[in-house]
Amino acid sequence: MVNTFALPLAVVTSLITLGLSGTPGKKAVTNNSGVTPIGQCGTWIKEAEGGLFTSPNYPQKYPPERTCIYIIEASPRQCIDLFFDEKYSIEPSWECKFDHIEVRDGPFSFSTLIGRYCGQESPLYIKSSGRYLHIKFVADGELEAIGFSARYNFTQDPEFKDMGVLPPLPFCEFDLGGSDGIIDSAAILKEGKALQTEAVDCRWFIRAPPKGRIYLRFLEYEMHNSNECKRNFVAVYDGSSSVEHLKNKFCSTVANDVMLVTSVGVIRMWADQGSRKSRFRILFTTFLEPPCEAEAFFCHSNMCINTSLVCNGIQNCVYPWDENNCKGPFVAPALRKVCLPYVPATTAQVENVLKVLQARSGSLVDIGSGDGRIVIAAAKKGFRAVGFELNPWLVWYSRYRAWRAGVHHSTSFHISDLWKVSFNQYSNVVIFGVPQMMDKLEGKLQTELQSTAKVVACRFPFPTWAPDGTAGEGIDTVSLAARLFTN
Structure with missing residues (x-):
């Protein structure tokens, strides 16, 4: 069972007002009389021995259209005694439907109801079962009366009465x-x-x-x-x-x-x-909430988490998107799985890809396109850009991002395994892989690409292709390979 209320954290006893009068921006009542001025429903910090509070303007008539909510909080292991003065008058009505005082055994408006009171006779003595009482005073826009005055003090919780003087709680x-x-x-x-x-x-x-x-x-x-x-x-x-x-x-x-x-x-x-x-x-x-920045991973549940949390062996997303892809979104021949986590390209990586391709044009494919950021950036530079991605959620999100960026007519995204796709129609290829797959991918591209094609590898280079050029450094490094391909 899940309980949807809990206790405040203060160890020192205090009286907290959660509801103010109809006048916004009023300051807390600080006078020592306990009498609430006409324009306020007082905010109280009680003395250790107890305190006093009243309806606004007491013992004169309270103003119309007021809702005042008070929470009395005792120290741990204490209960609350509440007494109303005999000089008491609240507009009477059937079942106190109009002006009334409502007292609940707990800190919330849904705590157990002790009673609802109105008329000329003040409520009986009230004792809480625990550390809290919730008191609400309501005045409508019709008849008014003098209202109420109430005092409270604190007694030891009966559950602890046989334990003697209990030690203070440690600071924690x-x-x-x-x-x-x-x-x-x-x-x-x-x-x-x-x-x-x-x-x-x-x-x-x-x-x-x-x-x-x-x-x-x-x-x-x-x-x-x-x-x-x-x-x-x-x-x-x-x-x-x-x-x-x-x-x-x-x-x-x-x-x-x-x-x-x-x-x-x-x-x-x-x-x-x-x-x-x-x-x-x-x-x-x-x-953070979407749209995700360059250094973030999209969780598909309105979450953008830090990329360092992807494939860290711990599920940080609501659903395990950050860990599922680590089981191999790219499947090698003979069904041998290769671990390739989805880690979005950084802003610097995207810029470096465009830098090494600045003299190029035509078609571009991003293998493992993730959330589509490289494809979208390339389309903005005039490329006819395509992305292949095994994760359907990322493909749908990429299409949405392309539409938002206004390049949906010059981009396309497909759900597919890279090993089942032929890349011979593309003149520019971008890949952000992992070392375990680069050897076989090098062989696949060598046999499929046109002789004029160029390949950009992000972070991890191909094993035997010496780069013709690089941009960036560290994890943002990209390398350009231009080879005499088979086709």
Whole structure:
């Protein structure tokens, strides 16, 4: 079971207002009286011994058209006592459909309803079952009354009443970033954040690049006390560790992958002293949304990941596009597979290909065209450009990119195995292969190409053809081979 609420991260007790009055941009209430001015639904930071809050303008009539939401948060191992003053009046209605106070046992608007109140009689004493109460005050545009005044204090959670004075929780936080990484609960012990005998409330902060997003995939997950969320859970927040940014909370037997929409993710693990065998490992991958830049790999699930993650033995995409192609998108004769991962050409590689072909024209074929960037760039320079690619998703994406670039009439992309295609009709050939395949490919091209053809090899040269020219350096090197081919 996946629980879709979790607890805020603050250990210090606080009162957080999530809903403001109808007036935007108001600042927090800072007076000590607890009385909320007419234009605001107060924001409160409580004192350790408790606090006070009121409806706007109390004890005068509250203004119309207000919705005020308060969350009271106690410290770990505490509960909340809530009392309403007898000087209380809220517009009465059948089942309190109009003006009302709504109190829920938890931090959210979908937490268990304790009661909805209106009329002249103040609510009874209210006690939370845990650390949170959610209080909503609603005033419509019709009748008004004086509203309410409420005070709250904190008592020990009955579940801990026989445990005496409990030790404070150890400080336990981690900061992570980069293209990907592992979030491992074992780091709590390895990095000395807490002893195995201590309860823990740990947080991992993951930060993606600006405009980036984060994908979380659970590799391991086990709660020692399954389905006992008060004892152990793993929670995921999207944007910050604030309660309103909760994405998922897991405390049962299954934890699902999570896709965050912001560039900041927070993982929180709570485990009491009897739940320290709870454990998890999460792979995080940071990514950008399409269209993908030159240094990125397209995952087909609105993800552009760093090319360094391709064929690294770890599935970073939602579906294993980054690892599937490593099993051989090019099949050699006699069905011997050759590993050729899809790694997009860099911007420099594309520029270098065009540089060595700058005096050329006519037809061009890119063998293993990937997302079509070389074909599209060549078409913009006047070539009649064709791409062959075994991955159908990349072919469809290439066609889309060509249409976006306005060169779809001068390009074509085909789903095909290079060993089953004859290249004798092309005067310019581009290949970004791997060393294991270059020997056989050299022999194939030697027998198929016209005598005036030229071949450009990106990064990995052919084994026996000495290049007639090169451009670039390092991984961006391309070499030009002009040979007297058979045809």
